[in-house]
Amino acid sequence: MNTDNPMNTDAPMSAGTRPAAELFPVADAHLDRLRAGIAARADEEGVLDVAYRTLGTPVGTLLLAATGRGLVRVAFEREGFDAVLETLAERISPRVLEAPARLDAAAAELEEYFAGQRRGFDLPLDHALSSGFRESVQRFLPRIGYGRTRTYKEVAESVGSPKAVRAVGSACATNPLPVVVPCHRVLRADGGLGGYIGGLDAKTALLRLERAA
Template sequence: MTSTDRTSRTGPVDLAFAPHLTAIEPGALHRLRSALAETATREGVLDIAYRIVDSPVGQLLLAATDRGLVRVAYEREDHDAVLQQLAERLSPRILEAPARLGSAAAQLDEYFAGRRRGFDVPLDLSLSAGFRRTVIQHLEGIPFGVTESYTEVARAVGNPKAVRAVGTACATNPLPVVVPCHRVLRSDGSLGGYIGGLEAKSALLALEAAP
């Protein structure tokens, strides 16, 4: 996989800074956005940096705060809508700043190339709370190539009857791939649901099952 930024992107949040950027040639637009991100970072007015990368399971939006990676979104989630949600829930001060997501993008490259079995980037779990955060924290510990059932996860987090709530937590996981909710299956071994779609879930499990 090669991580590439969509320099022609004109999301609803970053254009709040400069609504006429769509008329600029893509290369110049990329340089302008980079300069804007650097200035915003230096002035302390950039709260959320984002970057879009290509992957074998489609384009992924990566977003990070100063605390760490806060969102990984599949294209089917609608990246513009995801950015708008981040603006509403965390901060409207969002800019495309690829350099800030360099480590996360590189580690995803390695993962999809079969050279990485776990991620070593700081995470910001601000988008998860209560029981959902408890489930997310458990999911972080499911090893590469290992699967658990929704029932097993419910038991592991101390609430055996909360199988449906575990499913909801997985379905709303703000950090798919990095926090591996794809490793959670139904008790009969079938896939269950997945925020990125069942094709993506199958692809991730196949990648991790490869020798």
């Protein structure tokens, strides 16, 4: 082996060339406390506009995000969390930070829901990502009772636009607060699932959960 080759990657690294993480290992718990401290200080100083965290659930990991007004986003992993956070930064504020404590109440209610112990959510919601007809539909959806379903046509009639069946489908497909705002309870007229932002497996699982409770 030619140890004179400056490109030789087998040669041992000197202390000056080793990655800082190897020279000064930091425990995960310490990093978590550091992040929590940064988030708390940002919140105290009013520079935390969007807080987020992730939550493991029976339908996969969810990303939860909230503003000072309330829960603004629930995202499935298939949507791409990085893309979701970028959209929040663009449409709401670039001051986005992982701050789990801000989402403790939302996480607790979702855990109760998935455990079959909760049938409705008592969380303040921020509809900043919706507007117009879509927002009207999304605000109506929580009125569909737990374990019940409506068709897209029935929802269109309920919001005063009986011919806007496709627009109702679009409002459900773009719902930024799935699970909490139950677009999974809206089905096609023939009983088919239709679409779902979290995928049809997730929609099926949510409907089964509510029927079993």
